[in-house]
Amino acid sequence: MRRLLLEHDQVPGIETYEVYRKQGGYRSVEKALKKMSPEDVLEEVKKSGLRGRGGAGFPTGMKWSFLAKPEGVPRHLLCNADESEPGTFKDRYLMEKIPHLLIEGMITSSYALGANVSYIYIRGEYMWVLDILEKAVAEAYDNGWLGKNILGSGFDLDLYVCPGGGAYICGEETALIESLEGKRGNPRMKPPFPAVAGLWGRPTVVNNVESIAAVVPIVNDGGDEYAKIGVGRSTGTKLISACGNLERPGVYEIEMGITVEEFIYGDDYCRGIAKGKKLKACVPGGSSVPILPHYLVTKTATGEDRLMTYESLAEGGFESGSMLGSGGFIVFDEDQCIVRNTWNFARFYAHESCGQCSPCREGTGWMEKVLNRLEHGQGNMRDIDLLADINKKIEGNTICPLGDAAAWPVAAAIRHFRDEFEWHVNHREEAQKRNYGLISEKTASA
Amino acid sequence: MVKVTIDDQVIEVEPGTTILNAARQIGGDIVPPAMCYYSKLPGTGGKCRTCLVEVVQGSEKDPRPMPKLMVSCSTTVQDGMVVRNKTSERVQKNRAGVVEFLLINHPLDCPICDQAGECHLQDLGFENGGAGTRYEEERRTFAPRDIGNKIKLHMNRCILCYRCVHVAKQLTDQRVHGVLNRGEHAEISTYIENAIENDFSGNMIDVCPVGALTDKTFRFKSRVWFLKPLNASCSCNKCSGKAVVWMFGDEIYRVTARKDAYGEVEEQDGKAGWICNDCRFDKKDVHNWQIEGPRVINRHSVISQGHYLSPRQHDQKKIK
Numbered sequence: 001m002r003r004l005l006l007e008h009d010q011v012p013g014i015e016t017y018e019v020y021r022k023q024g025g026y027r028s029v030e031k032a033l034k035k036m037s038p039e040d041v042l043e044e045v046k047k048s049g050l051r052g053r054g055g056a057g058f059p060t061g062m063k064w065s066f067l068a069k070p071e072g073v074p075r076h077l078l079c080n081a082d083e084s085e086p087g088t089f090k091d092r093y094l095m096e097k098i099p100h101l102l103i104e105g106m107i108t109s110s111y112a113l114g115a116n117v118s119y120i121y122i123r124g125e126y127m128w129v130l131d132i133l134e135k136a137v138a139e140a141y142d143n144g145w146l147g148k149n150i151l152g153s154g155f156d157l158d159l160y161v162c163p164g165g166g167a168y169i170c171g172e173e174t175a176l177i178e179s180l181e182g183k184r185g186n187p188r189m190k191p192p193f194p195a196v197a198g199l200w201g202r203p204t205v206v207n208n209v210e211s212i213a214a215v216v217p218i219v220n221d222g223g224d225e226y227a228k229i230g231v232g233r234s235t236g237t238k239l240i241s242a243c244g245n246l247e248r249p250g251v252y253e254i255e256m257g258i259t260v261e262e263f264i265y266g267d268d269y270c271r272g273i274a275k276g277k278k279l280k281a282c283v284p285g286g287s288s289v290p291i292l293p294h295y296l297v298t299k300t301a302t303g304e305d306r307l308m309t310y311e312s313l314a315e316g317g318f319e320s321g322s323m324l325g326s327g328g329f330i331v332f333d334e335d336q337c338i339v340r341n342t343w344n345f346a347r348f349y350a351h352e353s354c355g356q357c358s359p360c361r362e363g364t365g366w367m368e369k370v371l372n373r374l375e376h377g378q379g380n381m382r383d384i385d386l387l388a389d390i391n392k393k394i395e396g397n398t399i400c401p402l403g404d405a406a407a408w409p410v411a412a413a414i415r416h417f418r419d420e421f422e423w424h425v426n427h428r429e430e431a432q433k434r435n436y437g438l439i440s441e442k443t444a445s446a
Numbered sequence: 447m448v449k450v451t452i453d454d455q456v457i458e459v460e461p462g463t464t465i466l467n468a469a470r471q472i473g474g475d476i477v478p479p480a481m482c483y484y485s486k487l488p489g490t491g492g493k494c495r496t497c498l499v500e501v502v503q504g505s506e507k508d509p510r511p512m513p514k515l516m517v518s519c520s521t522t523v524q525d526g527m528v529v530r531n532k533t534s535e536r537v538q539k540n541r542a543g544v545v546e547f548l549l550i551n552h553p554l555d556c557p558i559c560d561q562a563g564e565c566h567l568q569d570l571g572f573e574n575g576g577a578g579t580r581y582e583e584e585r586r587t588f589a590p591r592d593i594g595n596k597i598k599l600h601m602n603r604c605i606l607c608y609r610c611v612h613v614a615k616q617l618t619d620q621r622v623h624g625v626l627n628r629g630e631h632a633e634i635s636t637y638i639e640n641a642i643e644n645d646f647s648g649n650m651i652d653v654c655p656v657g658a659l660t661d662k663t664f665r666f667k668s669r670v671w672f673l674k675p676l677n678a679s680c681s682c683n684k685c686s687g688k689a690v691v692w693m694f695g696d697e698i699y700r701v702t703a704r705k706d707a708y709g710e711v712e713e714q715d716g717k718a719g720w721i722c723n724d725c726r727f728d729k730k731d732v733h734n735w736q737i738e739g740p741r742v743i744n745r746h747s748v749i750s751q752g753h754y755l756s757p758r759q760h761d762q763k764k765i766k
Contacts, residue, residue: 167628169628184625189491189492189520350630351629352628352629353628353629353630354628354629354632355606355625355628355629355630355631355632356608356632357494357495358495358544358548358605359543359544359547361606361629361632362548362550362551362630363547364629365551365586365630366547369583370583393540393543393546393547396515397495397514397515397544398495399493
């Protein structure tokens with residue numbers, strides 16, 4: 001079990017510069033700035049096979065190589081710390097515990113991209129993390145890791161930490177850019193992609209916190225070494241934030257390719273379902289990915305072991321698979337109500353839709369209302385089909401992926417747990433009572 | 447020039463043209479409907495999703511189809527692109543879905559709406575919508591807001607096309623209104639109760655595809671199809687002075703800009719023919735105007751009813 005990012009997270013005082021430096025911090029900056037050219041760093045990242053850790057899993061090296069480099073136009077690196085996906089809290093842990101790791105990654109990555117002004121966009125709810133980061137940035141400035149002529153290499157970098165207002169949509173890269181420019185956080189139409197015209201119309205790369213942090217071990221040990229960990233195209237380690245009805249929830253750094261079974265039941269990881277109950281369902285990658293029923297969590301539809309990799313979790317497409325997403329691993333035990341959970345997710349997306357394009361604005365609100373009725377014992381059978389149909393009309397027809405993110409969990413819940421939706425229609429009174437807490441857990445299951 | 451095929455009709459257009467504009471060059475019923483795109487206002491488009499089309503061949507070089515439906519107002523054509531609009535069942539289905547979304551929270555108060563008859567949402571719903579609704583919930587409503595004594599804002603009817611925001615941004619010195627809140631509750635408003643008053647704010651009424659922004663000086667006066675539209679001009683130092691006056695008997699009921707088949711203002715002297723608020727709201731006397739002749743409204747909507755001549759008759763007359 002190798003840990004690359006959270007290797008020193010338990011060292012006391014690791015959030016301070018002195019301790020971090022003593023544990024070998026900022027070695028990657030020294031190595032990159034003194035011995036490597038920006039192209040070398042890019043080459044190492046490409047070799048590592050690192051894929052975006054924010055959810056989509058797009059190869060980071062490829063994203064970097066798409067960056068337009070017109071003469072005389074400044075370029076920017078933005079760190080997306082607007083981690084707002086329900087169930088995901090890995091970036092928060094990393095920034096809280098080892099803020100200097102992110103800053104080190106930002107310096108090395110900015111060097112590779114030729115960016116002289118970089119930003120960390122952090123969500124408005126993480127105000128205390130903002131303080132931690134700002135303190136760390138100040139320490140980095142004091143010790144000459146940021147500012148003019150870093151390490152005498154001639155490379156300048158200014159790093160700013162900007163808080164958002166607390167909107168989920170600002171985690172979408174173009175909405176993030178709009179928000180950073182001081183506008184309403186509406187996603188932009190693509191193309192042009194940020195790599196061509198991003199922040200202030202300049203070429204911009206937007207990366208997740210974990211992706212940027214992963215550049216540090218990649219530069220330190222080399223891309224080939226990093227690529228040795230993992231299975232196939234899923235290389236390296238991944239932070240998984242496990243939550244829900246688990247014996248030991250928390251943030252884990254896993255090597256790509258361990259089995260889902262080991263992750264849920266293994267002693268090193270979550271140690272099984274809380275209170276000895278049974279697994280009912282699992283959302284493996286944050287609230288926007290399809291939910292998996294218990295029989296598809298540890299095994300794929302073809303009977304193979306499911307692994308914690310991008311490919312294996314997506315095995316079977318949306319019929320019988322899901323996605324690794326951002327690594328927000330939510331587990332439900334036998335007592336949880338899928339309809340209530342689906343309604344909860346739908347409520348979140350209805351609240352967070354920016355309201356720019358019609359399918360998302362109207363569709364998310366509609367789904368929320370229908371699910372609300374179903375959950376509260378006011379639904380009809382036709383509502384279930386209606387939900388499935390609304391889904392299809394939203395999916396793929398919106399400007400940004402929020403529409404898809406809202407549609408997928410509802411579609412998957414109906415696909416795998418239709419019987420529960422039907423139970424809510426057929427047992428209106430019971431559903432209503434259960435909602436108001438009139439029926440205890442015991443009588444409900446009996 | 448690049449070659450593009452839309453619904454089996456081939457046309458050569460300038461590189462950089464959008465699919466929608468290429469379709470408009472062909473004309474006819476293969477033109478996708480557009481509720482938010484407005485060619486005279488750069489930056490509009492992409493929001494309403496009614497102009498979705500299917501691209502079955504990306505280009506000559508890369509013939510792969512595009513997996514998602516594309517918004518034709520913002521997708522530029524490639525050489526050898528093949529687009530399906532009317533001939534694609536997938537497009538028709540999804541467009542019907544979008545129309546349903548636009549209508550679920552719309553009050554459907556056409557009988558008392560001043561826009562009725564020239565409303566793009568009416569046309570869209572008539573052509574692509576279903577007869578009934580599957581929406582059982584209460585419709586969304588907004589608190590009424592006063593934005594001045596010339597323009598009436600009726601937020602419940604709004605489809606959030608953002609056109610009026612672009613008018614304020616691009617035609618006037620200072621924008622005082624915008625979109626507040628988000629998701630279902632997003633609304634057009636001034637943040638602090640404020641009148642939208644400047645020389646060109648009235649154009650917001652012309653660009654509004656629905657009855658969300660209407661002329662207060664024309665409010666509840668008449669149905670638009672009872673009025674006779676006439677091309678008229680006046681000497682105005684603020685705008686081109688070329689407008690359409692809508693008359694009933696000897697009275698001018700309202701003044702609008704000259705709009706084309708897509709509801710967009712026509713070009714006057716090489717510029718978009720926006721008219722100023724003086725011409726629109728204050729010059730309601732026939733003596734203010736020089737009447738040029740009858741206005742042919744080339745739209746398939748009800749508004750084309752009150753004509754002296756139908757477009758066809760008009761063309762026939764020209765040929766003679």
